[in-house]
Amino acid sequence: MNKYKSLLIGVLLTAIFVFSCKREELSWDLDLTVPVAYGSFGIDDLITDSLITENADGSLRIVYHTSVPGIDDDSLFGIPDTTLLYNYNLPFGTTTVYEGSYLTPTSPSQTAYGLSPIQLVFGTLEKGKMKVHLKNDIQKRVIVIYQISSAELNGNPLEVIDTLPPAPSPTVGSVTDLEVDLAGYELNFTGIAGDRVNTLITLFTAQIDPSDVGAQVITPADSVSAEIQLEGLRPSYIRGYFGSELNPVGPDETYISFFSKVQSGSLGLDSLRMKFTVENYAGVDLRFTVNNLWSRSQRTAQTLYLNHPIVGTSVNINRAAYSNSYPPSIPQINSWTFDNSNSNIVEMMEIMPEFLGYDFSIYTNPLGNVSGNNDFLYTQFGINATFDIDLPVNFYADNIVLVDTVDVDFSGVEADDVQNGVLTVYASNGFPFDAGVQIYLLDATNSIIDSVVAAPGTIYSAPLAISGGYFFANGSTNSIVKIPLNETQTSSLLHSTRLLIRPRFHTGTAPDYVKIYSTNRIGINITADFEYRVKN
Amino acid sequence: MKKYLIGIFLSCSSAVMFAQNFTSENHFMASKPGYDTITGKRKMVFAVHGNLLYGSDGVNTGFLNNLYRGGFLDSAYIEETANGLLGLNRAGAHYDAGVSFGISLKDSSESMIQFSLRRRFNLSARFSDDAFRLGFQGNTQFKGEEADFSRSGFRAVSWSQLQIGYYTRETKNTYIHVAVSGIAAHTYNEAWVEYGKLFTDGSGTSLDAGAYADFYSSDTSSGSSLRVNGVGLSVDVSWMKMRPLKNGTDYFKIECQDFGFINWNSKTLHRKIDTTVYYQGIDISEMILNPQINANLPSENDFIKNDSSSKFISTYLPAVFRASYTRVIGNKHAIKLSGSMPFWSYALPYGAITYRYTFIKAEAMVSGGIAYGGYAKLQVPLKLYKIFNEKVIVEAGTMNVLSLVSPDQFTGNGLYFKLSYTL
Structure with a gap:
């Protein structure tokens, strides 16, 4: 028995030895240094290239272009939707119809289009639809033809032919609906004799189907009708007399994205020019009046109106002429320049507005129908109004703070394993201003929930020199900004999906201006030194 | 019985060779005449065994214990450990557990056939x-410096082994033993970095890395740890010459263990990396144009140009060649000198000298010695041996008693246990 006991004990000891060890999770901290970001950029990297112009001396200008969306060709020369009705029935009594009998006259008629005061003689449609609703109350098959012979596509008139089934009973008619795409059709609005305007030549005929043999007595209750709807007509070209009308444009505002991210601070501009241009591509005389122009800062609740002689003054703008090349008309262009010397445009921009407001009046054909119904419009080229802001980059900035949000995705990082660390910004600043940045975390409702960098370190301005009354960067200054992140901040940052970034700029030279050159650049390297917990 | 004990230390001293593939004991040795415990006639031997061995010549045993046990390793402790590193370090781990059965032919201990079933794991690394x-x-x-991890690698293999062996007395004073094993291989992971360097800029603004490396991994997509991903064969051979002296006996023995191979199946992944990377972070100008910060970028593929393929792969088993000389003096004392040369592992050659004393009345022995090499530095092996009821033999020992006493100051550790029952 003893020998078996010994054997059993031995086996147990061996089993315990081999299988008894149970381990807990192993972990340790790594001190990691990782480059986060780098880059060297000038003002042309910060602002869209197309906005930047370089002067001969290497200094820069920002040219911001925006157009006035309020001048809409449709509002001036639109063709409204129209419904045309055609109906045949006996006025009284009864009559008997046979196969092949015509129910309607077979000669065309003229249908006037309600476009007054516009008097169109010709048009080409870019798009539009004709919806045809046909109804037959006669208990025999009826062939219906609807034709607009003054509308042609490749020389063929617009025509709809359909055979309507017999009405199923004396009280119930048969119905057919059709739709025709009118894109590309050319419309002649001068009528049969060519002496009218806004007039289409139409033909509606109804005939008992010749193959439907037999007599049928019809009464005044038996009708054949057509309802024609012309919808969404958008011409690509029209000709005629466009009327003598006063059309208001605005008051309205156009958004200026250039200053949209400014949150606080003040800006001093050395000079600024804004060019206001009206281009008339339409073959119609215009009388253009600027009732008001203004800039509005929603941020500061400031509105400044333009002081310039153009305000309240009407200007006649001649009609465009036909061109044999593209674009198909030669525009009449009128422009006005607002600058330091003739307006308060600098002050209007120094409030860093988000909106540019306008209130215009456009009076078409102020002298009447002097063209003899030969006004014309290529609708792609109507009346354009644009603003071009030409801003030399000479300014002073007093703690201008921009604000922007950035969507972030740190899902690739094991956020819980990052303990704490320090972000270090190495900057070589060749710009003549100090810079800093604050970073906040946003929740789903864009509310600030925590800060990553609440008190920004300073990236110092390049050394300054002065020439021609302007300060400019003379070399570059190296700065190191350390951003310590505790474990909570690190975790919050890595779990966030949206950051609020607040860059800050300060020239510190007010009231003197600094000048930015194309050679000014800032080099940035951002590194992260952090503890990372390895778990195994 | 007394003379039966003579051979104990021949195996004990080899068991303390904490090196190579760590399977320094042939678990049939309990039945081998002349250099093991029982030299008398017996019909059969049944044994169970287990050992767990690990060590590093650069990292002390305490650190390895913590790695195995888990928990948090604080930075000061890691720094203390790192200060003890060599320029090039080696580490290894091994476990071996199994049962064996031997039956004598012709009712004699002169010849015996043995069967053994073993579960084994071997990890070998250099760094x-x-x-x-x-x-x-x-x-x-490493800011401002280059970290060099070239010629670093590890290999981890687990397998099961069915071994069939035969030993016999070749002549009056010589013995020979041959064993063949069929191998069912389970997992295989290997990495070898032929060239690997990482330069971290002094201010951390850039990383400059280059690597030329191979990675291998057996199919681990599904299945248990006993899933068979490869098959192989191995051979063990030993030869011993015994020479009777006036006041004792001396023994000379050479042996080869685990000379064999494993053919891994076609799902074995080979990933080759040959890349140089210069990384400065995210390009800020890209962020300005596209204000989306995606921390998933850059991806691994942006850095590493690798070539992955699945294919058949053959590997050698970690093997060892060993030679030893034992001088038995009287019936109580013995001294043994042994040396080993590892193959297909990162272990260093190993040497040991051991002394054994026999307690004749107690039917027990104790041995101790000094060893150096393998995966560890200085080692002091200690082993106890006891016979119960003339049939049950219990062996237990440590590969380095110093690591048991002071694991933070010494390298290499291991526990060994074997229970044999004879008829």
Whole structure:
């Protein structure tokens, strides 16, 4: 028995030895240094290239272009939707119809289009639809033809032919609906004799189907009708007399994205020019009046109106002429320049507005129908109004703070394993201003929930020199900004999906201006030194 | 019985060879005449055994114990460990558990056939001190310096083994033993970094890395740890010559263990990396144009140009060649000198000298010695041996008693246990 006991004990000891060890999770901290970001950029990297112009001396200008969306060709020369009705029935009594009998006259008629005061003689449609609703109350098959012979596509008139089934009973008619795409059709609005305007030549005929043999007595209750709807007509070209009308444009505002991210601070501009241009591509005389122009800062609740002689003054703008090349008309262009010397445009921009407001009046054909119904419009080229802001980059900035949000995705990082660390910004600043940045975390409702960098370190301005009354960067200054992140901040940052970034700029030279050159650049390297917990 | 004990230390001293593939004991040795415990006539032997061995010549046993047990390793402790590293370090681990059965032919101990079923795991690694510091401390301390982890690698293999052996007395004083094993291989992971360097800029603004490396991995997509991903064969051969002396006996023995191979199946993944990377972070100008920060970028593929393929792969088993000389003096004392040369592992050659004393009345023995090499530095093996009821033999020992006493000051550790029952 003893020998078996010994054997059993031995086996147990061996089993315990081999299988008894149970381990807990192993972990340790790594001190990691990782480059986060780098880059060297000038003002042309910060602002869209197309906005930047370089002067001969290497200094820069920002040219911001925006157009006035309020001048809409449709509002001036639109063709409204129209419904045309055609109906045949006996006025009284009864009559008997046979196969092949015509129910309607077979000669065309003229249908006037309600476009007054516009008097169109010709048009080409870019798009539009004709919806045809046909109804037959006669208990025999009826062939219906609807034709607009003054509308042609490749020389063929617009025509709809359909055979309507017999009405199923004396009280119930048969119905057919059709739709025709009118894109590309050319419309002649001068009528049969060519002496009218806004007039289409139409033909509606109804005939008992010749193959439907037999007599049928019809009464005044038996009708054949057509309802024609012309919808969404958008011409690509029209000709005629466009009327003598006063059309208001605005008051309205156009958004200026250039200053949209400014949150606080003040800006001093050395000079600024804004060019206001009206281009008339339409073959119609215009009388253009600027009732008001203004800039509005929603941020500061400031509105400044333009002081310039153009305000309240009407200007006649001649009609465009036909061109044999593209674009198909030669525009009449009128422009006005607002600058330091003739307006308060600098002050209007120094409030860093988000909106540019306008209130215009456009009076078409102020002298009447002097063209003899030969006004014309290529609708792609109507009346354009644009603003071009030409801003030399000479300014002073007093703690201008921009604000922007950035969507972030740190899902690739094991956020819980990052303990704490320090972000270090190495900057070589060749710009003549100090810079800093604050970073906040946003929740789903864009509310600030925590800060990553609440008190920004300073990236110092390049050394300054002065020439021609302007300060400019003379070399570059190296700065190191350390951003310590505790474990909570690190975790919050890595779990966030949206950051609020607040860059800050300060020239510190007010009231003197600094000048930015194309050679000014800032080099940035951002590194992260952090503890990372390895778990195994 | 007394003379039966003579051979104990021949195996004990080899068992303390904490090196190579760690399977320094042939578990049939309990039945081998002349150099093991029982030299009398017996019909059969049944044994169970288990051993767990691990060590490193650069990292002390306490650190390895903590790695195995788990828990948090604080930075000061890691730094203390790192300060003890060599320029090039080696580490290994092994476990071996199984049962064996031997039956004598012709009712004689002169010849015996044996069967053994073993479950084995072997890990062998070599690494530079920079590799250790990168892995356990990070790259911050390498600012302005280059961390070199070239010629670092590890290989981890687990397998099961069915062994059939035969020993016999070749002549009056010589013995020979041959065993063949069929191998069912389970898991295989290997990495070899032929060239690997990482330069961290002094201010941390850039990383400059280059690597030329191979990675192998057996199919681990599904299945248990006993899933068979490869098959192989191995051979063990030993030969011993005994020479009777006036006041004792001396023995000379050579042996080869685990000379064999494994053919891994076609799902074995081979990934080759040959890349140089210069990384400065995210390009800010890209962020300005596209204000989306995606921390998933850059991806691994942006850095590493690798070539992955699945294919058949053959590997050698970690093997060892060993030679030993034992001088038995009287019936109580014996001294043994042994040396080993490892193959297909990162272990260093190993040497040991051991002394054994026999307690004749107690039917027990104790042995101790000094060893150096393998995966560890200085080692002091200790082993106890006891016979119960003339049939049950219990062996237990440690490969380095110093590591048991002071694991933070010494390298290499292991426990060994074997229970044999004879008829």
